[in-house]
Amino acid sequence: MCRIVYINNDGGGFADQIEIGDGTSVAKLFAERVPHGNPADYLIRVNRQPVSADQVLQTGDRVSFTPVKIEGA
């Protein structure tokens, strides 16, 4: 297991440390945490940098998912 900072800027927002399995890729984490989401609809960054979907996450990584479309009122 490894521990990462997971940030989801969708809905009410979420930011906390979580534990994930060794070898978890960005795509796998997205599918687990945003099961109804389409990755193309999000800015996905690891340590504040854009990454490929198959990048494997390491302990201490900071992962953020920010929706491309956020509707104002």
Next chain:
Amino acid sequence: MPRFDRDLWRLAGRLANQIARFYGASSPVVLEQALWFRAQRMLSQLNGLSGRNWTAAEQHVRRQFLTTVKRLYDGLGRIIREMPAGGQIPEPPGQRQIYEDLLACRDEFDNFELDLRNQTLSVTTSEITLEGISFGRFQIRADLRSLVSGASYQVIAKTPNRPSTRSDITHPHVMDDGLCEGDAAGPLACAMRTGRLCDFFEIIQQTLRTYNAESAYASISAWNDEIQCHACGDTVPEYDSRYCDHCAADVCEDCGESCPHCGEAACGACLESCPACEESSCPSCLQCCWRCGNRRCPDCLIEAHCEKCHAIAFPPAAATVSSTTTHAASEAPVFTDSLGQAALPEGSG
């Protein structure tokens, strides 16, 4: 390795202290009450539109309602998945963490400005274009004194592009330099609670890049000097539109009416039928009967009463004089060839 920035380091320390003061009192989970209240309002609107044959308005509200309910559903699902195990509250961000975030912010955005005198932190967005209309770039200016407690900030258009009829609007979701956050409210509050200023500015930028036609200060069509009729959904030139004084909606000429009693402009959805005469009347002109509370238009309200209650409260007066002699005298024949004659009652003289 970026050069050490003393001002940013000090700012990070101040923000870390501000956040730490608020941290223990707040939960990392946000229940989106605003969405719930919005759904309730829309359901009430939908029930009010039912049976009125305002197809476009009903479809519009139905779409909004379903979208809002889906967001509530998704949000509740997210809480179930992401609620910290054992209800533990995460540690507040430290000075270094916030400092690194400020450095990332400086790299990510143009015109990163820290104004220590006025206690503001500003960045400038990229060019914002919605449906082919350019709104230019916006400066997001955050007030550092209240950023954590109340997230006070302004969204200022660098080259304002306003619709011809609204000098206070520079973007469909920005009025008087204030962003109507909508779905951004929760993530923005979470970003500030955890000291993620870069995410804070990025969320605002993404909100500016998104046009929510269902709920905007001004529709995109306003920038083309057009309005979308709130009732039938047609897009018409602004000079062909009318404005409802009651619900503040823009409607086309076909859907615009006026109250026959006071003359105020009203849309069909705001005009109601008088229960007595079934004529249209605006909500202000329909008044309640003083006795039973039923509503009547000014033509059907008699001395502040409906017709039924008026008959009860003010019964017609009975006849006071009834004389059989007078009656008999009136029936006696009068001989028209003798002037000065008058019929006399029987038995007289």
